[in-house]
Amino acid sequence: MELKANDIINELVETKDIRITSQRRKILEILIENRDKHLSVEDIYNVSKKQGKSVAIPTIYRTMDILQKSGIVIKNDFGDGIAKYELYVKEKETIHYLICKRCGKIIEVTGLLPDNLNSHLLEEHGFQAIDTSLKIYGYCDDCMYQEGKFQ
Ligand SMILES: [Zn+2]
Structure with a gap:
């Protein structure tokens, strides 16, 4: 471990x-x-x-x-x-990133994954997660319409 x-x-x-x-x-x-x-x-x-x-x-x-x-x-x-x-060591809140594919803006968000993710993975799958970072690509508020993707 x-x-x-x-x-x-x-x-x-x-x-x-x-x-x-x-x-x-x-x-x-x-x-x-x-x-x-x-x-x-x-x-x-x-x-x-x-x-x-x-x-x-x-x-x-x-x-x-x-x-x-x-x-x-x-x-x-x-x-x-x-x-x-x-x-009982509280797992640090993990920051995830929303990355705009058009303007490159990065938005930091928390709370996307359950707090007990690590212990869940360990208990249910015998897997010790060490990196639960997550990058989500898409379009930000400004770019969503300009890109004409989601009207
Ligand atoms: Zn953008």
């Missing part, structure tokens, strides 16, 4: 004002690496242990609490009483 852990962590620190200790960083890295899974505190502990940098379970609990309050992770309970966490 092509996710730059450092970029994401830096952005979280900037926007959420969370002090990142090396243990919190490790936890965030694990969450990012396993972004398509739901992890329990124990899962996180086991991954950290396997990677040779084990984080104490109470520290994981505390960190998950902070991350949850900051809206960085979502806590789920799938009925077995075990809290499972997943990272």
